[in-house]
Amino acid sequence: xDLENDKSENQWRLIASPSPESxxxxxSQTWIYDRFSTGQQSFQMPNEVKGLTCLLYVFNGGxxxxxDIELLKKDSLLVKDESVNIVTTENxxxxxxxxxxxxxxxxxxxxxxxxx
Amino acid sequence: MLHKINGSSLIGHGPIKVLYLGIALGNTxxxxxxxxxIDHALFKGNNLIKMHPHINDEILTYIRSGYVEHxxxxxxxxxxxxxxxxLMKAGNIFQHExxxxxxxxxxEALQIFIRPKEKDLKPIVTFWIWKMIKVKISGD
Numbered sequence: 001x002d003l004e005n006d007k008s009e010n011q012w013r014l015i016a017s018p019s020p021e022s023x024x025x026x027x028s029q030t031w032i033y034d035r036f037s038t039g040q041q042s043f044q045m046p047n048e049v050k051g052l053t054c055l056l057y058v059f060n061g062g063x064x065x066x067x068d069i070e071l072l073k074k075d076s077l078l079v080k081d082e083s084v085n086i087v088t089t090e091n092x093x094x095x096x097x098x099x100x101x102x103x104x105x106x107x108x109x110x111x112x113x114x115x116x
Numbered sequence: 117m118l119h120k121i122n123g124s125s126l127i128g129h130g131p132i133k134v135l136y137l138g139i140a141l142g143n144t145x146x147x148x149x150x151x152x153x154i155d156h157a158l159f160k161g162n163n164l165i166k167m168h169p170h171i172n173d174e175i176l177t178y179i180r181s182g183y184v185e186h187x188x189x190x191x192x193x194x195x196x197x198x199x200x201x202x203l204m205k206a207g208n209i210f211q212h213e214x215x216x217x218x219x220x221x222x223x224e225a226l227q228i229f230i231r232p233k234e235k236d237l238k239p240i241v242t243f244w245i246w247k248m249i250k251v252k253i254s255g256d
Binding site: 015016023026028057059066070079081104106 | 120135174178229230231
């Protein structure tokens with residue numbers, strides 16, 4: 001991979017998680033990955049998120065999921081207990097959120113908390 | 117279960133559009149699990165977001181284009197871009213200011229608000245410089 005490249009081309013990059021092994025650490029059971037898919041590609045979610053609830057967010061570009069669901073910029077897909085095949089036909093920036101829904105978290109934070 | 121959330125469900129008329137995942141799913145919690153909210157920002161030109169507080173939020177600044185100068189109440193000044201990501205764990209109290217500097221490209225970024233495991237932790241700000249080194253600085 002080009003060391004000057006600012007994106008993780010065609011591979012999932014773990015950015016933050018509860019693990020001290022990841023670049024940045026959350027205190028809750030939350031994982032964030034990203035991926036820059038170049039042109040025509042077909043791929044799956046990272047193996048490490050199996051069993052977690054995921055949100056696939058399209059930052060730029062677009063994807064088609066399981067030959068059925070089209071996601072464009074700012075669209076997202078909540079994925080739970082399903083395997084998905086992700087296809088891109090143009091350069092696409094993706095951000096993947098994964099959470100353990102049974103994990104402890106404090107939901108009265110100033111901005112992160114429940115606003116209702 | 118697969119559930120598509122349309123980008124049109126993001127809330128906001130200004131440069132920041134907010135995804136409240138819980139609202140988009142029709143829940144009574146604006147967040148979803150440990151995901152509080154996801155802000156998708158697109159700023160053109162120079163902008164100053166003045167010093168403001170965060171309490172019990174863990175905030176990942178994820179920049180894909182543009183530049184931000186960050187100043188905070190734990191004494192850190194940092195320039196952020198698409199190779200330098202920042203996680204602010206606000207804990208019991210934290211304040212910061214963001215100055216968006218136009219160097220010829222707009223700022224396009226996510227500000228991701230994650231819920232902490234527990235309340236009132238010590239504020240910590242960490243950085244990850246992509247392909248280089250991680251710098252960790254605590255609040256005292």
